[in-house]
Amino acid sequence: MAKSKSPTPHALTVAAFKHDEAKRTNIPTAEYQSVMREADQKPIPVSYPRHPDADPLTEEKARRNRDLDPQLVWRGKDQQDWSDLVVHAPPLYIQEKVHPKALIDDLLHQSAPASPSGGEQLDFFADFNGLPEDAERTDFYQHAGHWSNRMILGDSLQVMASLAEREGLRGKVQCIYLDPPYGIKFNSNFQWSTTSRDVKDGNPDHITREPEQVKAFRDTWRDGIHSYLTYLRDRLTVARDLLTESGSIFVQIGDENVHRVRAVMDEVFGQDNFMSLIAFLKTSSSTTNALASTSDYLVWYTRDKTRTKFRAPTITKVLSGVGGGEYRSVMLPSGETRRLIDDEVAAPHTLPENSRVFRLDTVTSQSPGSKYTVEIAGRRFFPSGYWKTEEPSMKRLIRAGRIVPRSNSLGYLRFFDDYGALVLSNTWTDTQIAGRPGDKIYVVQTLPKVIQRCLLMSTDPGDLVLDPTCGSGTTAYVAEQWGRRWITIDTSRVALALARARLMGARYPYYLLADSRAGQLKEAEITQSAPSTRPTDGHIGHGFVYERVPHITLKSIANNAEIDVIWDKWQETLEPLRARLNQLLAQTWEEWEIPREAGPDWPDPATQAHAQWWQARIARQREIDASIAAKADFESLYDKPYEDKKTVRVAGPFTVESLSPHRVLGLDENDDLIDPVAEPKDGYGEKRDFVAIILENLKTAGVQQAHKTDRIAFTSLTPWPGRIVCAEGRFSGDQWPLAEDATTEKRAAIFIGPEFGTVSRPDLVEAACEAGDAGFDLLIACAFNYDAHSSEFDKLGRIPVLKARMNADLHMAEDLKNTGKGNLFVVFGEPDIEIQPVDGELIRVKVNGVDVFHPSTGEVRSDGAEGIACWFIDTDYNQEAFFVRHAYFLGTNDPYKSLKTTLKAEIDLDAWASLHSDTSRPFPKPASGRIAVKVINHLGDEVMKVFRIG
Known part of the structure; x- marks a missing residue:
């Protein structure tokens, strides 16, 4: 684990956790897509048996009688059960490689120019490699390299299938946290821009136009709750395949569908694997005429309940709050007891030193056990039920001072500090307060405390956590904090832009690793033993060094034989003193009858003997209490690892990935491959020709170019029998500014992208080649989205390429269509980027603006830098992968706010200010001769340009 060099001897160190013991399959980057084997590019159909007899992995399902066991039935379920669930597993492509520590170290170097330069970043980006020495980087799916966490754009069903089938993650995920839409409304689950969380159902301006999101709405919910249940069951089925035998899945859901989710999960996981239904308070409730809904729910199932990994969640007891309600008595240092007053409950520190707060608990049980007569303080007690312990152990508890007579029963004296923690039940009432650090950035953002408890209950450091519904990235954020590996998935570019x-910019405490020298020294300090001499490797899988609390139980006291030894030792002192006191006062007092205070008329020898007896009596109790504490079990507080206060931690390396953009997203709601020219309309049998609809609109509307006055109006548009080119369009040459001869008619090859998906650079290359072979003058590509690598592709040989964005109204449901705008096909320009020389061999990049396509209006607006959410530079682009070496955020949210406060002494204000700029910090000219600049707008659209640097 590398730590950055400190600019000053007393400066904070910046570090990141790495998972050196974990590996991940070598998958292609977007740059390598065109050189992949054709077999690797094709989606792999993966079958998931629905019937228990065909699924050898689910013994608990095989024991069920499907005809007799109750189950939830919805429209279409019987037909679905006639065959297996088949999911098409596409390849995943790495779009970006991000190492937050490299970004922070670059700022440290800017603030301390004398320190080593940015060349050190090469070591950071080596963290993404780790392939065997004899392995080629293009041997995809053949080797494993260093682990890096993953953020994936795409349908979670296909992504999970790909992870299982192509990358060998079947049975490797320890915890899945699924936060599906709570109901079947659209806007309540999707956010249309990084700049606004204000989304309202019924407002057409607030409806996302992202193709993947539109498909999620139209294809998934078009049959209402029936489609919703199919959506859930399919994803739960595939998710179950990824879980380890000891793994857990938590589904967060509201009261609207919690009962349905429970029934579906019974079917998928088996009712024997149900763990708990957890209710937790949320931050707000919606206005209603009935009772306000203030809680959401976690439905917790496991892969195999008998093997489940479980760490009981605890919170610290507070006398005046949680866990302290019944502790209302105090034992003073003298051994006297009394009730607490209200002021002492509110401020326990005002009690005399060495006082111990306690309550009386029951010492009987209704479960069959022992029955015998107990003699204590001259009284005899017989249980109404059964004693919790055997007779010899009961005598030991009496000697320890833990059994107290009541009026007609016995009580067990339980001190407040016997166990300083409280094991939580399945009702979490403390999640409403202080649950979300900072401002909420996403419309359906989950409370970190809720996810934190789930992960700490069911995983250990180094375990793999999966979130198929990324949203604002809370699961990834929490998993990173607690040293878990993570994979998060979402269909929304807006969500991933926010999560990235x-x-x-996240800042975390640096927890002491058990497998480190600092951790060994801390462990020795806690246990008061000699430090271990075992060599350390810094493996996070060994866990952290945790705070711990003693857990004194009735059983541990009853089994502590040392109490008898201490008792017998002190009896040799106490009994002679008691006998002398009785002799001096002519009494026959037993131990429990000796008064606390000496009488005013007692002779001095009796007063002296009385004081000595009580001193010995108190000393005996203290020694017994010390023995009880020493022999008690200690329990680790998994939410309280020890920190290295001199180290600040940032997120470890992660990649941003996407599905194969041009082939895989064209799937229907049943995950069957869509025929691109004949898809059922609204799912009820009538065929609609998507390409014919597009061509009909294209002929009518034409193609609007970047300037409002430039529009290509077709004189004819006819089908073309090509493999990719689907139509021939003819128009007058004077409508095209780039035409060499404006008097002649031009022939344009028309390429229509997928209805649900993204067009990539290889698609454009293939279409341009076909257009050139057929003698066309130019290629006009029409698509809902283009990937970042296609943005700079505008010509192939003599064939110019116009990339037109289609208005999302062309494929949205009826309630989304009428925007009143006629720009259905719009060509928009590239970002305006300058490369500026600086003194010596340094250069810098300036982003002047970007053309932003607004799908809600169908217009292109040329924005300045204010239209950019963030932009990244790979300052030494090797054409094999895009490494984020510089990152700049121009939006209103500052992701580095907390780091800026923590590292204010190490990084100066000018360096921090450079992160919120349209001009980059100077950097050396690249050894590769190229840089790449990626610009992301507030709608999540990405464009990338590559520049040659001489």
């Missing part, structure tokens, strides 16, 4: 920024 959140992780890149």
Whole structure:
């Protein structure tokens, strides 16, 4: 684990956790897509048996009688059960490699120019490699390299299938946290821009136009709750396949569908694997005429309940709050007891030193056990039920001072500090307060405390956590904090843009690793033993060094034989003193009858003997209490690892990935491959020709170019029998500014992208080649989205390429269509980027603006830098992968706010200010001769340009 060099001897160190013991399959980057084997590029159909007899992995399902066991039935379920669930597993492509520590170290170097330069970043980006020496980087799916966490754009169903089938993660995920839409409304689950969380159902301006999101709405919910249940069951089925035998899945849901989710999960996981239904308070409730809904729910199932990994969640007891309600008595240092007053409950520190707060608990049980007569303080007690312990152990408890007579029963004296923690039940009432650090950035953002408890209950450091519904990235944020590996998935570019920024600027405590020298020394300090001499490797899988609390139980006291030894030792002192006191006062007092205070008329020898007896009596109790504490079990507080206060931690390396953009997203709601020219309309049998609809609109509307006055109006548009080119469009040459001869008619090859998906650079290359072979003058590509690598592709040989964005109204449901705008096909320009020379061999990049396509209006607006959410530079682009070496955030949210406060002494204000700028910090000219600049707008759209640097 590398730590950055400190600029000053007393400066904070910046570090990041790495998972050296874990590996991940070598998958292609977007740059390598065109050189992949054709077999690797094709989606792999993966079958998931629905019937228990065909699924050898689910013995608990095989024991069920499907005809007799109650189950939830919805429209279409019987037909679905006639065959297996088949999911098409596409390849995943790495779009970006991000190492937040490299970004912070670059700022440290800017603030301390004398320190080593940015060349040190090469070591950071080596963290993404780790392939065997004899392995080629293009041997995809053949080797494993260093682990890096993952943020993936795409349908979670296909992504999970790909992870299982292509990358060998079947049975490797320890915890899955699934936060599906709570109901079947659209806007309540999707956010349309990084700049606004204000989304309202019924407002057409607030409806996302992202193709993947539109498909999620139209294809998934078009049959209402029936489609919703199919959506859930399919994803739960695939998710179950990823879980380890000891793994857990938590589904967060509201009261609207919690009962349905429970029934579906009974079917998928088996009712024997149900763990708990957890209710937790949320931050707000919606206005209603009935009772306000203030809680959401976690439905917790496991892969195999008998093997489940479980760490009981605890919180610290507070006398005046949680866990302290019944502790209302105090034992003073003298051994006297009394009730607490209200002021002492509110301020326990005002009690005399060495006082111990306690309550009386029951010492009987209704479960069959022992029955015998107990003699104590001259009284005899017989249980109404059964004693909790055997007779010899009961005598030991009496000697320890833990059994107290009541009026007609016995009580067990339980001190407040016997166990300083409280094991939580399945009702969490403390999640409403202080649950979310900072401002909420996403419309359906989950409380970190809720996810934190789930992960700490069911995983250990180094375990793998999966979130198929990324949202603002809270699961990834929490998993990173607690040293878990993570994979998070979402269909929304907006969500991933927010999550990426959140992780890149996150600040975490640096927890002491058990497998480190500092951790060994801390462990020795806690246990008061000699430090271990075992060599350390810094493996996070060994866990952290945790705070711990003693857990004194009735059983541990009853089994502590040392109490008898201490008792017998002190009896040799106490009995002679008691006999002398009785002799001097002519009494026959037993131990429990000796008064606390000496009488005013007692002779001095009796007063002296009385004082000596009580001193010995108190000393005996203290020694017994010390023995009880020493022999007690200690329990680790998994939410309280020890910190290294001199080290600040940032997120570890992660990649941003996407599905194969041009092939895989064209799947229907049943995950069957869509025929691109004949898809069922609204799912009820009538065929609609998507390409014919696009061509009909294209002929009518034409293509609007970047300037409002430039529009290509077709004189004819006819089908073309090409493999990719689907139509021939003819128009007058004077409508095209780039035409060499404006008097002649031009022939344009028309390429229509997928209805649900993204067009990539290889698609454009293939279409341009076909257009050139057929003698066309130019290629016009029409698509809902283009990937970042296609943005700079505008010509192939003599064939110019116009990339037109289609208005999302062309494929949205009826309630989303009428925007009143006619720009259905719009060509928009590239970002305006300058490369500026600086003194010597340094250069810098300036982003002047970007053309932003607004799908809600169908217009292109040329924005300045204010239209950019963030932009990244790979300052030494090797054409094999995009490394984020510089990152700049121009939006209103500052992801580095907390780091800026923590590292204010190490990084000066000018360096921090450079992160919120349209001009980059100077950097050396690249050894590769190229840099790449990626610009992301507030709608999540990405464009990338590559520049050659001489």
